[in-house]
Amino acid sequence: MQMMGRAGRPQHNALGKGILITHNTELQYYLSLMNQQLPIESQMIAKLPDTLNAEVVLGTVTNVTEAMEWLTYTYLYVRLCKAPALYGVQVDENDKLLEKPRADLVHTACLLLDKGNLIRYDRKTGLIQAQELGRIASHYYCTYESMDTYNKLLKDTCTEIDLFRIFSLSSEFKQIHVREEEKLELQKLAETVPIPIKESLDEPSAKVNVLLQAYISQLKLEGFALQSDMVFISQSAGRLFRALFEIVLWRGWAQLALKILGLCKMVNARQWQSLNPLHQFKKLPTEVVRTLDKKNLPFDRLYDLDVHQLGELLRVPKMGKPLYKFIRQIPKLDMTTLILPITRSTLRVELTITPDFQWDEKIHGSSEGFWIFVEDVNGEIILHHEYFLLKQKYCTEEHIVKMFVPVFDPLPPLYFIRIVSDRWLGSETVLPVSFRHLILPEKYPPPTELLDLQPLPISALNNPQFEQIFEKRGIHYFNPIQTQAPNGSGKSVCAEFALLRHFENNPNGKAVYCTSLDDLAKNIYFDWLERIAVPLKKTVVLLTGENSIDIKLLKRADVVISTAERWDNISRRWKNRSDVQKVKLFIVDNLHMIGGSNGPVLEVVCSRMRYMGNQLDSKLRIVAMATSLMNARDITHWLGCEQNYNFPPNARPVALDLRIDGFNLSHTPTRLSAMVRPVYSAILRHGGKLEPKPVLIFVPNRRLTRSLAVDLLTYALADRQENRFLHMNPEEDVFANLVERLNDESLKETIKRGVGFYMKEQLVLILKVYKICLIVERYKFV
Structure with missing residues (x-):
C-alpha cells in the first residue's frame, strides 16, 4: 500500500499508475484501503509485556498505579477511549478514564513477565521490581516468549547443537515459514553445514538453524526468498546470542559462557572457531591462510616464529614480514596476579594486565573489549x-584490575583467571593461580553478646559537673551499646567517660583525642569546648598542623584534639618533648579506617603511643573505638588492650533496615542516572507517609548533588506534588531570611521546595535549616 501511495505524487508527476495483483477474495479489502479513510489502530497490546518490562527496567514504573498512568501516554489509550468495543472493552459510564481495563491490561502483562522471571510482581501490594532477566530482555530487545524459551532450555551441559536449536526457537522468527520451493535447497544446505540439525527441514526452526550456519560458513544461496530470510536472521543473531551470553554469565556457567561468546564472535566474523584466526584479516591473501591451514600448526606456535621462519614455512619468503605483522595484530594480553586473603571466605586479587600485540587503528579502532573470568578449579563455575x-x-601501559572473589572450605588447589577478547577469535589467555602457599586468616571469634541491661541514668556518674555535661546534649540515660559499637550508637559518649575518669585519676596529665577525619576533629573540638572545657575549667585545643604553634598549644592544653597526621608530627620527637610524655590517655576514634588511605599514619601513631607508654612505664591508657570489626582480636593484641568489646553491626539503639539494590551498568554516568528514579521511589516508600522523616543521600561527587536535587523535584512535579518535600509555610520569616542568605541560586530554588544539598561554603546555613526541621530532605556528597 505504501508503494501504491507513491504513484502519482503531485510534486513529481501529474499522473501515476499502480497495478495491484492479489486474490479475488482480498481485492475488496485492498480497494477499501485505497479508497476509504480508515482509522489507524494501535498494535501495542501484542507487545505490551515487552514495552512494560522496558519501563520497569528503566525505573519509570515501580507499581501498578504508575503502570496505569504510563498507559495513558500511549496511543493505545487514545484508541481505547475512541473505540473501546474494537479492543474488547465494555463501556462503563462510571469509568470514563478506563481505569479497570487499564488495570486488567497491566495485571495480565505483569503476570506474563512474572511467570518468565523477568520481573517480580506482588499481587497484593502491586509492587513491580525489575529482575536481571528482565534487564537482559530490555537491553537486547528480546520478547518475553524468547526469554521463557531460554529459561526452559538452557542447561549448563548444552552443546553447540543445543545452542543453535535454542536460537532457532526464538519467537523473533515465528513469521518465518518453509516454502515448498525452498525445500530442495535447504536439504543441500543441511548436508553442507557443520552442525547437525535434529528437527525435520519442514520445521521453521530447522530453516532458521540452516540459514544461520550458512551465513557463518559464507555459503551462497540461490533463492531470493532465502536470501531475504538470511538477512533477517543474521541481523538478529548477534543480538540474541549476546542475550544468551548475558543469561549464562549471570548464572555463572563457565564452559557454556565461553561457547556462546564464541558463537557471538563467529556470527560477527562469519567464520567458525575451528578455522585459523588469521582468516579474520581480509587484507591477508586467502591462499596464504589456506597454506597455513594445511600445515596444521597451532596458532600459538606461529606466534613463536620470526619473519624468516614464517617465509620458509610458506615457501614464499616475501610473505614472511606481512604475515608476522598480522599474527601480532591478534589481541593478546599477558597477566600476573597478586593474591591477598581478606577473610577466610574472600580473596583480593590484583591482576596486572600487559598488552602484547601491535595496535593498528584501522583494524582495532580506538578500543578493544575483553572479558575477565575467574573460574573454579574445575573450570565449571564463574566466581567473578x-x-x-x-x-x-x-595500549603500551600496564593496567591493574582489583577484584574480590570468594573462596570456599576446603580450600581448592587453584583458580583459573581467563581473559577472552569480546570480538576476536583466537584471542584468549589463561592463568592458573595456585593456592599452595596461601595462608588464610584464623576463624574470627563471634561478636560480643549485648547484655539485656536497663539504661543507666546520668546520676550514676555521682558528679554534678559531669552530669551537667551530658544534660547539655539531651542525654539523661546511657544506652547499653555505649562501647565499641557501630557509628551512631553513642560510642563518642564512651570517649567522654574515659575523659572524665582521666580528670579524676590524673588531674595533671594530658589527654589526646585522635582521628583520621579533619571534620570530625573540628566537630569534637567545638562540642567539647562548649560542654567540657567551660564547666570543668579545662583547656581544650585543636592542633593546626604548624609545629611551632602546636607545641605552644600542647604546653597549655589539658585535652588535645588532633588528626593522625598532625599528632604524628608532634609525637615523633616524644623523647625530647616532656609535654608529649605527660599524655596519660590516648583516645583513637574510627580505628576501622586503618585500612584506608590514611591508615599507615594512624597505625604508626598508635604504635608509637604504645611504645612510649611501655618505655616510660607511664601507665598510658589507650581507648580505641571503631565500628564492628571482624578481626577485633588482632587489633586488641596490637594495642595491648586486655578488654575487647566487639558488638555486631545490628546492635544499635535505632534499628537499621538495610536494603541493597544492585545496578549492573559499567558506564558510570549511565549507572548514576539509572539510580535517580529508584532513589525517589525509595524515599516515597520508606520516608514515612503520615510523619515524613528526614532523608540523607550520599553521592560520589559534588556536581551530582545539584542535578540529583533537581531530578527529584522534577519527579515530584510529574506526580503533581511539587511541594512534596516541603512541610511548612515557605513564607515564614525565619525560613525566608535563611534562604536569602544563601549565595547559590540553584540551592535557593531547591531548598524552597524542601530539598537541600551540601555546599561547604554554605554548610552552617544549611545545617541551621536542617536542624530547625524546615526541610525534610538533605543531600550531601562525600
Missing part, C-alpha cells in the same frame, strides 16, 4: 566476571 576495556592511548 567483569568487562575490561583497553583504549588505544594506553
Whole structure:
C-alpha cells in the first residue's frame, strides 16, 4: 500500500499508475484501503509485556498505579477511549478514564513477565521490581516468549547443537515459514553445514538453524526468498546470542559462557572457531591462510616464529614480514596476579594486565573489549566476571584490575583467571593461580553478646559537673551499646567517660583525642569546648598542623584534639618533648579506617603511643573505638588492650533496615542516572507517609548533588506534588531570611521546595535549616 501511495505524487508527476495483483477474495479489502479513510489502530497490546518490562527496567514504573498512568501516554489509550468495543472493552459510564481495563491490561502483562522471571510482581501490594532477566530482555530487545524459551532450555551441559536449536526457537522468527520451493535447497544446505540439525527441514526452526550456519560458513544461496530470510536472521543473531551470553554469565556457567561468546564472535566474523584466526584479516591473501591451514600448526606456535621462519614455512619468503605483522595484530594480553586473603571466605586479587600485540587503528579502532573470568578449579563455575576495556592511548601501559572473589572450605588447589577478547577469535589467555602457599586468616571469634541491661541514668556518674555535661546534649540515660559499637550508637559518649575518669585519676596529665577525619576533629573540638572545657575549667585545643604553634598549644592544653597526621608530627620527637610524655590517655576514634588511605599514619601513631607508654612505664591508657570489626582480636593484641568489646553491626539503639539494590551498568554516568528514579521511589516508600522523616543521600561527587536535587523535584512535579518535600509555610520569616542568605541560586530554588544539598561554603546555613526541621530532605556528597 505504501508503494501504491507513491504513484502519482503531485510534486513529481501529474499522473501515476499502480497495478495491484492479489486474490479475488482480498481485492475488496485492498480497494477499501485505497479508497476509504480508515482509522489507524494501535498494535501495542501484542507487545505490551515487552514495552512494560522496558519501563520497569528503566525505573519509570515501580507499581501498578504508575503502570496505569504510563498507559495513558500511549496511543493505545487514545484508541481505547475512541473505540473501546474494537479492543474488547465494555463501556462503563462510571469509568470514563478506563481505569479497570487499564488495570486488567497491566495485571495480565505483569503476570506474563512474572511467570518468565523477568520481573517480580506482588499481587497484593502491586509492587513491580525489575529482575536481571528482565534487564537482559530490555537491553537486547528480546520478547518475553524468547526469554521463557531460554529459561526452559538452557542447561549448563548444552552443546553447540543445543545452542543453535535454542536460537532457532526464538519467537523473533515465528513469521518465518518453509516454502515448498525452498525445500530442495535447504536439504543441500543441511548436508553442507557443520552442525547437525535434529528437527525435520519442514520445521521453521530447522530453516532458521540452516540459514544461520550458512551465513557463518559464507555459503551462497540461490533463492531470493532465502536470501531475504538470511538477512533477517543474521541481523538478529548477534543480538540474541549476546542475550544468551548475558543469561549464562549471570548464572555463572563457565564452559557454556565461553561457547556462546564464541558463537557471538563467529556470527560477527562469519567464520567458525575451528578455522585459523588469521582468516579474520581480509587484507591477508586467502591462499596464504589456506597454506597455513594445511600445515596444521597451532596458532600459538606461529606466534613463536620470526619473519624468516614464517617465509620458509610458506615457501614464499616475501610473505614472511606481512604475515608476522598480522599474527601480532591478534589481541593478546599477558597477566600476573597478586593474591591477598581478606577473610577466610574472600580473596583480593590484583591482576596486572600487559598488552602484547601491535595496535593498528584501522583494524582495532580506538578500543578493544575483553572479558575477565575467574573460574573454579574445575573450570565449571564463574566466581567473578567483569568487562575490561583497553583504549588505544594506553595500549603500551600496564593496567591493574582489583577484584574480590570468594573462596570456599576446603580450600581448592587453584583458580583459573581467563581473559577472552569480546570480538576476536583466537584471542584468549589463561592463568592458573595456585593456592599452595596461601595462608588464610584464623576463624574470627563471634561478636560480643549485648547484655539485656536497663539504661543507666546520668546520676550514676555521682558528679554534678559531669552530669551537667551530658544534660547539655539531651542525654539523661546511657544506652547499653555505649562501647565499641557501630557509628551512631553513642560510642563518642564512651570517649567522654574515659575523659572524665582521666580528670579524676590524673588531674595533671594530658589527654589526646585522635582521628583520621579533619571534620570530625573540628566537630569534637567545638562540642567539647562548649560542654567540657567551660564547666570543668579545662583547656581544650585543636592542633593546626604548624609545629611551632602546636607545641605552644600542647604546653597549655589539658585535652588535645588532633588528626593522625598532625599528632604524628608532634609525637615523633616524644623523647625530647616532656609535654608529649605527660599524655596519660590516648583516645583513637574510627580505628576501622586503618585500612584506608590514611591508615599507615594512624597505625604508626598508635604504635608509637604504645611504645612510649611501655618505655616510660607511664601507665598510658589507650581507648580505641571503631565500628564492628571482624578481626577485633588482632587489633586488641596490637594495642595491648586486655578488654575487647566487639558488638555486631545490628546492635544499635535505632534499628537499621538495610536494603541493597544492585545496578549492573559499567558506564558510570549511565549507572548514576539509572539510580535517580529508584532513589525517589525509595524515599516515597520508606520516608514515612503520615510523619515524613528526614532523608540523607550520599553521592560520589559534588556536581551530582545539584542535578540529583533537581531530578527529584522534577519527579515530584510529574506526580503533581511539587511541594512534596516541603512541610511548612515557605513564607515564614525565619525560613525566608535563611534562604536569602544563601549565595547559590540553584540551592535557593531547591531548598524552597524542601530539598537541600551540601555546599561547604554554605554548610552552617544549611545545617541551621536542617536542624530547625524546615526541610525534610538533605543531600550531601562525600
